[in-house]
Amino acid sequence: MSHWICTTCAVEYPEGDSPPAACPICEDERQYVPPTGQAWTTLEDLAASGHSLEITETEPGLWGISPTPRIGINQKAHLVQTDAGNLLWDPPGYIDPAGVDRIRELGGITAIVASHPHMYGSQVSWSQAFDATIWVAECDRAWVQRDDAAVRTWTDDFEVLPGILLSRIGGHFPGSAVAYWSAGADGRGVLLSGDTMFPLPDEKWVSFLRSYPNYLPMSAAVVERVTNSVLTRPFDRVYGNFGNAVRSDARRVLRRSADRYIAWVSGANDHLT
Ligand SMILES: [Zn+2]
Numbered sequence: 108m109s110h111w112i113c114t115t116c117a118v119e120y121p122e123g124d125s126p127p128a129a130c131p132i133c134e135d136e137r138q139y140v141p142p143t144g145q146a147w148t149t150l151e152d153l154a155a156s157g158h159s160l161e162i163t164e165t166e167p168g169l170w171g172i173s174p175t176p177r178i179g180i181n182q183k184a185h186l187v188q189t190d191a192g193n194l195l196w197d198p199p200g201y202i203d204p205a206g207v208d209r210i211r212e213l214g215g216i217t218a219i220v221a222s223h224p225h226m227y228g229s230q231v232s233w234s235q236a237f238d239a240t241i242w243v244a245e246c247d248r249a250w251v252q253r254d255d256a257a258v259r260t261w262t263d264d265f266e267v268l269p270g271i272l273l274s275r276i277g278g279h280f281p282g283s284a285v286a287y288w289s290a291g292a293d294g295r296g297v298l299l300s301g302d303t304m305f306p307l308p309d310e311k312w313v314s315f316l317r318s319y320p321n322y323l324p325m326s327a328a329v330v331e332r333v334t335n336s337v338l339t340r341p342f343d344r345v346y347g348n349f350g351n352a353v354r355s356d357a358r359r360v361l362r363r364s365a366d367r368y369i370a371w372v373s374g375a376n377d378h379l380t
Pocket of ligand 1: 113114115116117118130132133
């Protein structure tokens with residue numbers, strides 16, 4: 108029997124002779140079921156069709172992990188290295204022995220955290236390969252599709268490893284989390300934002316949405332709230348969950364991006380439309 112993986116979001120489901128009837132994550136208004144209908148794959152099928160993991164250094168102590176060819180939402184996972192063990196952030200939907208060997212060379216994985224349920228990926232398969240704890244924001248616990256004894260919950264601010272603080276800031280999901288890595292960016296601090304703050308192509312702005320595939324906005328009040336929440340902590344660089352980044356002066360970028368977004372959703376610029 109295989110563990111089923113939704114082809115649209117690449118979140119893993121329990122094993123069974125036949126796939127689940129539906130993917131609740133994709134049926135939610137923040138995701139989508141393609142017009143061709145719900146489809147499923149397995150790790151075995153992905154391996155047989157030539158998938159592998161591309162693992163590259165993003166900056167000292169931080170590695171990006173991407174399945175290639177792409178699967179599902181196609182997030183870039185991050186491995187954050189610390190002396191007390193490593194964090195796997197926004198785990199990929201795919202895993203294979205070669206990838207496990209490479210991650211083992213980089214110190215393995217102690218803790219696994221997804222910024223929000225779209226990013227659960229194959230978190231239980233990753234956990235079992237490294238005997239790692241899966242930390243899930245308690246208020247999003249019901250979104251876990253493949254449950255496991257390694258799943259534990261956390262609330263509000265939580266130091267998952269020394270030097271890595273999780274904070275539940277909400278927005279996209281009530282349990283949407285960011286991670287502050289204090290040693291990142293040469294000690295100036297890194298914010299792993301998932302897609303709560305989404306760095307844009309010029310790396311000088313970010314944006315905010317309830318749903319990226321369906322272009323659903325967030326209100327001015329929520330954008331102000333999540334921005335104020337992250338600005339209570341020090342950091343200079345932001346990485347989103349697609350390899351997108353604001354590499355320096357990120358606090359100023361977040362503030363002015365929030366101000367721009369709030370102006371547009373509040374009608375301040377309606378005379379321009
Ligand atoms: Zn799905």
